[in-house]
Amino acid sequence: MAIILVTAQNSCTAETAQKILGPVPYAQGFHFFMPDGHYTGETAMSLCSFLRDLGSVDVQSIKFHFDRGDFQKWLRTTVGDEELAQTIDKLDKKTPEENLREKLTDIVQKRIAELQLTH
Numbered sequence: 001m002a003i004i005l006v007t008a009q010n011s012c013t014a015e016t017a018q019k020i021l022g023p024v025p026y027a028q029g030f031h032f033f034m035p036d037g038h039y040t041g042e043t044a045m046s047l048c049s050f051l052r053d054l055g056s057v058d059v060q061s062i063k064f065h066f067d068r069g070d071f072q073k074w075l076r077t078t079v080g081d082e083e084l085a086q087t088i089d090k091l092d093k094k095t096p097e098e099n100l101r102e103k104l105t106d107i108v109q110k111r112i113a114e115l116q117l118t119h
Helices: 014-021 047-056 059-068 070-079 082-089 097-118
Strands: 030-033 039-044
Touching: 014 047, 014 097, 030 047, 030 059, 030 070, 039 047, 047 097, 059 070, 059 097, 070 082, 082 097
Parallel strands: none
Antiparallel strands: 030 039
16 A cells, blocks of 8 residues: 655645735734733734744744644634644744744745745
């Protein structure tokens, strides 16, 4: 019995790429919170604004959401990017805060570039 693995990379259509890159309504945006529950004032309404916010929001907020799987859930259910969610799922949960921002921004930046080539 052979198992064939198919990667989603470069398999999304231009229409899908456009949808993933497109904005979502504010209410469905990613609202960054601190571990103590207060809102940081940052809401990402697209992958591009998510990338921007990852670069500026407090790293404790990033770690908080990463540990809970919030980024992956938003990417899957709201943005519609299962591939990016899976890539983030593979990051080590023990990644130190100081490296986490860099790793996440690198992953998201690469995915945006890949999607822009498709669309």
